[in-house]
Amino acid sequence: MFEIRGRIKNRIRPAVLILLVALIPSLGAALWHPKRPSWSRPVAGNEIDLSTAVQWGARVLWVDARPRVEFDRGHIPGAVLLNEDEWDRLLDGFLDAWKRDAFVVVYCSSVSCDASHEVAARLKSEARIENIYVLKGGWETWQAQKK
Numbered sequence: 001m002f003e004i005r006g007r008i009k010n011r012i013r014p015a016v017l018i019l020l021v022a023l024i025p026s027l028g029a030a031l032w033h034p035k036r037p038s039w040s041r042p043v044a045g046n047e048i049d050l051s052t053a054v055q056w057g058a059r060v061l062w063v064d065a066r067p068r069v070e071f072d073r074g075h076i077p078g079a080v081l082l083n084e085d086e087w088d089r090l091l092d093g094f095l096d097a098w099k100r101d102a103f104v105v106v107y108c109s110s111v112s113c114d115a116s117h118e119v120a121a122r123l124k125s126e127a128r129i130e131n132i133y134v135l136k137g138g139w140e141t142w143q144a145q146k147k
Contacts, residue, residue, distance in 0.1 A: 048133045063106040065115040107135035
């Protein structure tokens with residue numbers, strides 16, 4: 001009986017040691033990797049429904065945070081492309097289209113997409129723009145409403 005327990009302990013110890021050694025770089029990558037996924041949505045309190053954004057009418061500046069390929073396939077009429085991948089190149093175009101009294105509504109491709117939250121947070125922190133909202137349901141919500 002004691003011999004069996006000893007064998008089990010001898011097999012478990014190396015496995016636990018390997019797991020602990022693997023955990024250290026995993027945690028490092030999760031916390032400090034430059035392309036890590038966002039752990040929280042920075043502007044989640046600023047999500048709005050499509051009906052609210054539509055009521056604002058011409059005062060809305062739509063910002064598409066999806067990749068260019070998806071934007072080229074279809075987007076909200078008048079939307080400006082501004083995504084993380086092309087941020088430096090596209091920011092000037094956004095700023096040219098933006099007016100101080102505009103409501104900026106950022107969207108991406110689905111409910112689970114964080115790109116719209118990331119772009120909205122960057123606009124708020126880097127461009128110091130206040131009236132920034134994220135469209136609940138994103139592009140799919142717009143398409144469903146237009147059917």
